[in-house]
Amino acid sequence: MTKIIDKLSVLLADTYALYLKTQNYHWHVTGPQFKTLHELFEMHYSELADAVDELAERIRILGHNAPATFKEFEQLKTIGDGDANASANQMVVDLHADHKKLIEDLNVAIEEAQTLNDEGSIALLSERIASHEKARWMLGVSREG
Ligand SMILES: [Fe+2]
Numbered sequence: 001m002t003k004i005i006d007k008l009s010v011l012l013a014d015t016y017a018l019y020l021k022t023q024n025y026h027w028h029v030t031g032p033q034f035k036t037l038h039e040l041f042e043m044h045y046s047e048l049a050d051a052v053d054e055l056a057e058r059i060r061i062l063g064h065n066a067p068a069t070f071k072e073f074e075q076l077k078t079i080g081d082g083d084a085n086a087s088a089n090q091m092v093v094d095l096h097a098d099h100k101k102l103i104e105d106l107n108v109a110i111e112e113a114q115t116l117n118d119e120g121s122i123a124l125l126s127e128r129i130a131s132h133e134k135a136r137w138m139l140g141v142s143r144e145g
Helices: 002-028 034-061 070-076 088-115 119-142
Strands: none
Touching (some): 002 034, 002 070, 002 088, 002 119, 034 088, 034 119, 088 119
């Protein structure tokens, strides 16, 4: 059981990291695509904020404490920080890659949940994959070149 808790904890930290990075880019994006990307990033970080809550509560449902401090998130996360001075297109490309990383990690976590017949976690993780795939699609078609 602890292996799935470890994986959910990293996913929580990475979802929080991607939430913050997406908000960073919502605040700092510039250029002709400002309005479109500012709004797209807001839609994505709002969804990620809900996901953070769901992942933390899943850990609680399984009887463990969820990481819930900046210090813990910093130790657990694998998603890099955002660069407020990046170009609009670099921001899109960066987020696109991060969603891919999360999809890969979610798939590994699902395999772990399947060995435990943990259907509740499987359902949540599947939902998260579908959501990251959708975000990734929107970012992919927003890229330049
Ligand atoms: Fe805003």
